[in-house]
Amino acid sequence: MSDLDDLETMFGSPNNGLRFQQRPDPVPADLRVSWRLSALVIVLAQCRGNTATPQQLHLLVTAVRSPLLQQAILRGLAGGALPDDELMRDDPALTRTIRIADAAGLVEARPTRIRLTEDGRALARRVAADRNVLVKEKQFLSRLPASITQRSFAALLEHR
Amino acid sequence: MTLHLRHLQLRAVSSGREYGADIEFADGLNIIRADNSSGKSTCMQAVIYALGLEGMLSPRRVVPLPHAMTDSIEIAGSDLPVEESWVTLEIENASGDRLQVRRAVKSASANQALIQASRYSADSTVSRRDYFVRRAGAAQREAGFHFELARFLGWRLPNVTRNDGSEGTLYLECLFPYFFVEQKHGWSGIQARIPTYFQIRDVSKRSAEYILGLDAYDVVLRRQRIEAAAGIMRTEWRQVVDRLRFSARSRGAVVTGLADQPPTAGVEVAELVVVMPRGETWVPLDEEISLLRSQIHEFRGRERTVGQAAPDLEQRLAEAEAQLTAVSAVLTESLKKLEETQARRNSLELRVVSLTEDLQRHRDAALLRRLGSTESLSHASVPRCPTCEQDLPDGFEITRNPMTEEQNIAFIEQEVRTYRAMQSDIERVLEAEEIQVARLREESGRLRRTIRTIKDSLVAPESLPSAEEAAEQLRIDERLESLVTFRDETMLTLEELRDRATRLAENRAALADLSEGESQRDQVKLAYLGHSFVDQLRAYGFSSLEPESLEISRETYRPIHEGFDLGFDLSASDMVRVIWSYLLAILETSRKFATNHPMLLMFDEPRQQETNRLSFQALLERAGRDGAEGAQIVFATSEEEHSLTAMLENTPHTLLSFPRGSKILRAL
Numbered sequence: 119m120s121d122l123d124d125l126e127t128m129f130g131s132p133n134n135g136l137r138f139q140q141r142p143d144p145v146p147a148d149l150r151v152s153w154r155l156s157a158l159v160i161v162l163a164q165c166r167g168n169t170a171t172p173q174q175l176h177l178l179v180t181a182v183r184s185p186l187l188q189q190a191i192l193r194g195l196a197g198g199a200l201p202d203d204e205l206m207r208d209d210p211a212l213t214r215t216i217r218i219a220d221a222a223g224l225v226e227a228r229p230t231r232i233r234l235t236e237d238g239r240a241l242a243r244r245v246a247a248d249r250n251v252l253v254k255e256k257q258f259l260s261r262l263p264a265s266i267t268q269r270s271f272a273a274l275l276e277h278r
Numbered sequence: 279m280t281l282h283l284r285h286l287q288l289r290a291v292s293s294g295r296e297y298g299a300d301i302e303f304a305d306g307l308n309i310i311r312a313d314n315s316s317g318k319s320t321c322m323q324a325v326i327y328a329l330g331l332e333g334m335l336s337p338r339r340v341v342p343l344p345h346a347m348t349d350s351i352e353i354a355g356s357d358l359p360v361e362e363s364w365v366t367l368e369i370e371n372a373s374g375d376r377l378q379v380r381r382a383v384k385s386a387s388a389n390q391a392l393i394q395a396s397r398y399s400a401d402s403t404v405s406r407r408d409y410f411v412r413r414a415g416a417a418q419r420e421a422g423f424h425f426e427l428a429r430f431l432g433w434r435l436p437n438v439t440r441n442d443g444s445e446g447t448l449y450l451e452c453l454f455p456y457f458f459v460e461q462k463h464g465w466s467g468i469q470a471r472i473p474t475y476f477q478i479r480d481v482s483k484r485s486a487e488y489i490l491g492l493d494a495y496d497v498v499l500r501r502q503r504i505e506a507a508a509g510i511m512r513t514e515w516r517q518v519v520d521r522l523r524f525s526a527r528s529r530g531a532v533v534t535g536l537a538d539q540p541p542t543a544g545v546e547v548a549e550l551v552v553v554m555p556r557g558e559t560w561v562p563l564d565e566e567i568s569l570l571r572s573q574i575h576e577f578r579g580r581e582r583t584v585g586q587a588a589p590d591l592e593q594r595l596a597e598a599e600a601q602l603t604a605v606s607a608v609l610t611e612s613l614k615k616l617e618e619t620q621a622r623r624n625s626l627e628l629r630v631v632s633l634t635e636d637l638q639r640h641r642d643a644a645l646l647r648r649l650g651s652t653e654s655l656s657h658a659s660v661p662r663c664p665t666c667e668q669d670l671p672d673g674f675e676i677t678r679n680p681m682t683e684e685q686n687i688a689f690i691e692q693e694v695r696t697y698r699a700m701q702s703d704i705e706r707v708l709e710a711e712e713i714q715v716a717r718l719r720e721e722s723g724r725l726r727r728t729i730r731t732i733k734d735s736l737v738a739p740e741s742l743p744s745a746e747e748a749a750e751q752l753r754i755d756e757r758l759e760s761l762v763t764f765r766d767e768t769m770l771t772l773e774e775l776r777d778r779a780t781r782l783a784e785n786r787a788a789l790a791d792l793s794e795g796e797s798q799r800d801q802v803k804l805a806y807l808g809h810s811f812v813d814q815l816r817a818y819g820f821s822s823l824e825p826e827s828l829e830i831s832r833e834t835y836r837p838i839h840e841g842f843d844l845g846f847d848l849s850a851s852d853m854v855r856v857i858w859s860y861l862l863a864i865l866e867t868s869r870k871f872a873t874n875h876p877m878l879l880m881f882d883e884p885r886q887q888e889t890n891r892l893s894f895q896a897l898l899e900r901a902g903r904d905g906a907e908g909a910q911i912v913f914a915t916s917e918e919e920h921s922l923t924a925m926l927e928n929t930p931h932t933l934l935s936f937p938r939g940s941k942i943l944r945a946l
Binding site: 183 | 635636637638639640642643644645646647649650651652654655661663664665670671672673674675676677679680681682683685686689690
């Protein structure tokens with residue numbers, strides 16, 4: 119009998135005690151709800167009037183995860199963008215995060231702008247106050263201008 | 279080995295008048311009674327300050343005394359500026375010698391680091407000397423006060439290991455928290471105030487071992503020394519290995535069998551095998567050496583003129599050109615391989631970096647969840663979409679059944695380990711490939727030179743000696759000598775490594791010989807300590823847990839319950855009872871056995887309000903009994919006088935009570 123026959127017999131018999139159990143899957147941490155909501159609110163808290171355009175958010179939230187993009191943004195804001203710096207971003211996961219945050223009452227989302235609510239501000243303050251959490255992310259945000267206007271970002275994206 | 283307080287004097291000068299307090303201490307139980315904020319703690323802290331021990335309270339360099347001693351003193355309702363102030367303390371040791379120390383608090387002329395000491399020996403000789411405290415060397419140098427204080431008490435302060443592996447003294451600041459509990463923070467936990475900023479490894483354990491005079495201490499110290507020696511041996515091993523590798527690389531050879539770490543006990547150091555690349559394969563060093571020898575042999579006695587050599591030269595030219603073509607092809611191939619390996623290494627590096635970032639984000643995600651970032655979604659374990667009421671598990675885009683953050687962290691850590699192993703593997707491959715490429719480049723260079731010199735020879739006048747042959751012979755000679763030297767070096771290194779491995783094995787054996795368990799004497803001492811501890815818990819009405827279920831850890835010498843440190847499971851009042859019991863139990867153990875305890879215990883405001891009258895009375899009785907048997911115990915308390923007198927009725931004691939509404943510091 120071949121191995122294949124053996125296997126077929128084994129799976130064929132009803133009482134072989136073979137069981138399948140679903141094991142949990144690993145998930146990238148930036149897809150964890152707690153992480154993405156927190157990243158969203160701390161970025162918004164840094165924007166002027168706690169309000170940002172979707173474009174601006176896609177760029178900044180992607181940047182808190184990517185040191186390369188961070189450098190490109192800082193270069194761009196300082197007026198020294200390199201010819202091959204690629205800044206336009208669109209992350210479908212962030213679009214969903216914004217919708218969840220809207221439903222959860224952390225932000226108020228309109229098609230053209232997203233604004234932090236009082237609850238969202240409170241969460242942002244808590245995250246900002248804890249020195250052990252999102253250390254690198256906050257470091258990057260602290261290197262940005264004190265409050266980011268939509269105009270400065272439009273300029274960053276367009277004048278290239 | 280005793281330290282008993284005799285006399286404390288506080289002085290402050292304002293507008294030419296002296297203010298202050300004098301307190302006499304008797305043997306046995308001393309109780310200083312005064313109202314809250316009347317200066318009790320000032321007196322207790324002044325003892326610590328006079329002995330230069332304020333480092334046990336905080337690493338900051340501030341005077342641990344209230345403003346009455348440093349700034350302004352309140353006399354009859356008005357604040358007078360303090361112009362000068364100081365503390366004087368007299369202490370006595372076991373042989374009846376007395377040491378009087380004076381330390382300035384505020385002074386225009388005297389530095390706070392200065393302690394002026396007068397020693398009155400039992401045979402009535404007097405000696406005076408100035409010492410320094412709170413500066414580096416205060417515990418090690420002759421002029422350091424803590425060096426002198428330790429000598430006065432008969433303490434030989436042991437060496438301990440610091441966090442960085444170096445050795446240093448166990449400082450007095452790390453011992454006194456066992457004899458002095460201060461009011462502000464001292465009652466929050468057992469040994470809440472052992473200073474860790476000295477960077478002494480396992481500091482509270484080392485202090486307890488020294489105070490209790492445990493043999494375990496010696497064993498630990500010896501073990502630490504042996505470990506430190508082993509650490510040095512391992513580093514040296516690594517240096518020897520690196521040296522040989524470097525040497526091999528510079529000759530285009532690879533040594534196999536070289537381990538970065540010395541082998542574990544009982545394993546022989548492997549033979550070293552040296553191989554050299556030849557073409558696409560590797561040959562042993564010995565083979566390369568004999569090949570070079572036979573080439574030289576061929577040249578010997580064959581010095582010919584160009585004319586004689588011409589047919590040979592032409593043939594060798596053809597051979598060399600064919601070889602060069604072959605070597606170039608192999609070199610191209612090897613370079614491609616090397617590039618691929620480098621690319622693999624780079625992508626592995628990127629992978630490890632991104633995994634490390636992911637790991638940090640997972641830790642953040644767990645923290646953020648605890649910070650309440652998902653609270654608005656649900657109070658259940660899985661967040662819910664407020665609109666459609668469906669579960670929103672983490673990473674819902676890719677799975678319905680995500681790992682928890684903890685599982686995910688463990689998973690990534692495992693992955694990082696795997697990738698790290700792959701990285702070190704690929705580094706080794708890379709090194710071998712680099713050597714191969716370097717060797718091929720050298721080979722192709724050599725062939726080009728050969729071709730050039732053969733061509734030069736062929737166009738030279740026929741009667742000249744063949745220059746190419748001479749040059750080639752010289753090259754082979756040099757290479758042969760370098761390889762023979764390297765072979766000797768390899769053999770010497772192998773011997774050296776074997777010798778080191780033997781010494782390390784001896785070191786490991788010595789470590790194993792150190793008796794693992796505690797000595798018989800230690801066991802008796804610790805059993806007595808545990809007994810006295812539990813006995814007191816019962817007497818003081820400890821009720822958070824069954825007193826018998828508490829014991830003294832053989833690991834940390836602190837009280838534990840079912841293997842865990844005592845902490846949040848205790849009520850505040852029971853934590854206070856545990857501290858009373860533990861510190862008195864250490865003192866009682868020291869009365870019974872030979873230890874290094876100074877038989878002094880000071881409690882600043884023993885928090886009796888948080889316990890109850892019966893507990894406090896039981897504590898006073900126990901302390902009175904210990905005091906009658908040679909200990910000096912000082913309690914500062916704000917308990918009402920009539921209630922104290924009632925509780926102390928049958929207890930030997932000395933009571934120093936300040937009337938209601940009066941301050942201890944007053945005009946003299």
